[in-house]
Amino acid sequence: MSNVTSRRGRSAEGRAEVRRDLVTAAVDLFTARGYDDTTVDDIAAAAGVGRRTFFRYFKGKEDAVSPDHELGLARIAEVFATAHPTEPLLSVVLRAGETVFDLYLSDPGTARKRFALVHEVPALRDREAAMVHRYRRLFTKELAARLADVEDGDLRAAVTGAAVVAAHNQALRRWLADGGTAGGTEACRAHFRKVAGMLPLEQAPDLEQVARRLERAARSLERRTS
Amino acid sequence: MSNVTSRRGRSAEGRAEVRRDLVTAAVDLFTARGYDDTTVDDIAAAAGVGRRTFFRYFKGKEDAVSPDHELGLARIAEVFATAHPTEPLLSVVLRAGETVFDLYLSDPGTARKRFALVHEVPALRDREAAMVHRYRRLFTKELAARLADVEDGDLRAAVTGAAVVAAHNQALRRWLADGGTAGGTEACRAHFRKVAGMLPLEQAPDLEQVARRLERAARSLERRTS
DNA sequence: TGTTATGTGGCACGGAGTGCCGTTAGAGTG
DNA sequence: CACTCTAACGGCACTCCGTGCCACATAACA
Secondary structure, eight states, X not given: OOTTGGGSSOOHHHHHHHHHHHHHHHHHHHHHHOSTTOOHHHHHHHHTSOHHHHHHHOSSGGGXXXXXXXXXXXXXXXXXXXXXXXXXXXXXXXXXXXXHHHHHHTOHHHHHHHHHHHTTOHHHHHHHHHHHHHHHHHHHHHHHHHSTXXXXXXXXXXXXXXXXXXXXXXXXHHHHHTTOOGXXXXXXXXXXXXXXXXXXXXXXXXXXXXXXXXXXXXHHHHHHHO | OOTTGGGSSOOHHXXXXXXXXXXXXXXXHHHHHOSTTOOHHHHHHHHTSOHHHHHHHOSSGGGGGOOOHHHHHHHXXXXXXHSOTTSOHHHHHHHHHHHHHHHHHTOHHHHHHHHHHHTTOHHHHHHHHHHHHHHHHHHHHHHHHHSTTSTTHHHHHXXXXXXXXXXXXXXXXXXXXXXXXXXXXXXXXXXXXXXXGGOOSSOOOOHHHHHHHHHHHHHHHHHHHO
């Protein structure tokens, strides 16, 4: 049975194999000949499938180099959904952010190749920006639902969501720029966690209480000196 | 002289007129018949120009409904470039953010139409996300240059840039959702300015420690006076 | 050994975006 | 007024993306 004929009536493993072949072919061709000079026919031919099959695995040419963002979004939603009600919101946000790291850190090699491509090809940059936008929206939505009773909860949710995603991407870019070694993943995570001190999740210190303590101290002093 | 023939050898005013006609035709057709069911030929025909001319005014079909983001980016860069060195960074950031409001608030009617379209058509949503990404990148770049000597300056810059853009967009969306009345622009600006208290630009003063020091000073004074 | 379900490739089509070129209005010059 | 030059326009042809349709092959199943 030849390789081509074995690809008819494919099983689940066969489908995953075709998808991997298409991603590999796309990344290699984009890197070697450039994104614009690579047609979908080229990718499909390099992967040994028909052009029509490419569009059954990917919504478009740009998606052939994207990691599985749907999975990342689903994991974030799961962290928020399964979090214990008493867990501080800051802790939940950090756990959700760190969950996404695994999608990149699990395969540093292709992550590096994708990073180089995405930062070179405008079409892929815009695609990535759209995906970041979806991550940010998800964080903001989940946070807004939990900050409904806080003053300016919507604004806090929007700012926090954007900040978390920005910190995540910054840590990831820094890790990839440093070579994306498997040993640097913990430093990457630590760098991301520093965002915890920059989020407007907790109320500012209660200045009213501070003022009362000062007033009490002043009154005490007043009594003594009079 | 017919309208069509008068459009040959156009002057600067003629070019601006054609651009306006194309934007109007695009917005109207997208709203009436949907984005996907409107071809570039339809837009060009409705504006009374040839299809080829459309692509001389816009890079692509999606750009026909976009405001002039290049101008907005240029204004932000100008605010940062011309800011006095002694002006607090927070003030510069807020001024830069408010500058962009004018681009939308100057024409509330088309802003509302665009808002409805952008939030309905996936292609336009992604386009907008890419533009937001560019705004965020610009803020982050300018901030990083001014936070080079601060601890975790890169992270602070990334978080602050993302937060400012998010707050800006949130205020804008809120204003548009409320009808986009001309009178609500000041409330929109005020809402945006609330982000000032949520940015990790300055170290937050540890008020708890301040209170303890004051209490200690008071007690010390108390002992002296007794 | 049929039968059905599923994945596949080929074909054709509409639309986006681009390069090229002839045409034409308007501006400048004598 | 006559001429030239410049710049914008329209049309044509082309490549490629993405999709609907259909015939076909394979695997699982009865």
